[in-house]
Amino acid sequence: MIWFVLLFCGLALAQDQNTAVRVFESGGCWTDMCELLRKVNAMSEILDAMKTRMDDSETKLQATESRLQASETKLQATESRLQASETKLQATETKLKASESRLRNSENQIRGLMNKETTRVAFSAALGGNAENFGPFNTRTTLIYKTVKTNIGNAYNSATGIFTAPVAGVYYFTFFYNANSTHKAFLMLYKNSVQIVFIWENSSKTESYDSGGNAVFLQLKRGDQVYVRMGENSHIYGGSYYTTFSGFLVSQM
Secondary structure: OHHHHHHHHHHHHHHOHHHHHHHHHOOOOOHHHHHHHHHHHHHHHHHHHHHHHHHHHHHHHHHHHHHHHHHHHHHHHHHHHHHHHHHHHHHHHHHHHHHHHHHHHHHHHHHHHHHHHHOOOEEEEEEEEEEEEEOOOOOOEEOOOOEEEEEEOOOEEOOOOEEEOOOOEEEEEEEEEEEEOOOOEEEEEEEOOEEEEEEEEOOOOOOOEEEEEEEEEEEEOOOOEEEEEEOOOOOEEEEEEEEEEEEEEEEEO
């Protein structure tokens, strides 16, 4: 609308330019036209002011957008650094867990070595009872050595006559007997249910007493059992001195 008014005014001025000039030069003015021109000029000034304000606003808006973009860039950079820090933290936690795991393994190995060093197993026991003939019996009999001389580690059971390995390793066992020679003597050392070594002595009419023994190294697993059995129709002396069963741990494995 403003531009239409301006166009109309321009046409009116162009139609009678000379007359208008004379009128203005003489200090006169068409009342309506002059008023219109003043309004147009006032409106033009308002438009210029609005345009200036609009330009200023656009400049400020652009500056605000630039600052916003800069802030977003900084935010993205901060987020990137935060993610990098989190990644480093996760890597550090992983390394820490690995270190803790290695430390636990080392501690377990140390405990294992200490246990190996501190495990002591040794026993010695005699048949016990009266110092007289034990046997003969019709079947093989597990000997129960009731008089315990030593039982370090409590691996020997004086109620059953059975030694049970508390740890895996190499063990050394011995068994001895004394007997009247009128009967044969036959003793066998067993690992679990397998006969390992034995002692055999036939009866004799020319000798009064017989003595014998045997020994063996055995590699045992934890829980393996070792014991002595007497053969059928044989005998030995009882008591606390004659017939013995002994063993000890040589090396833990």
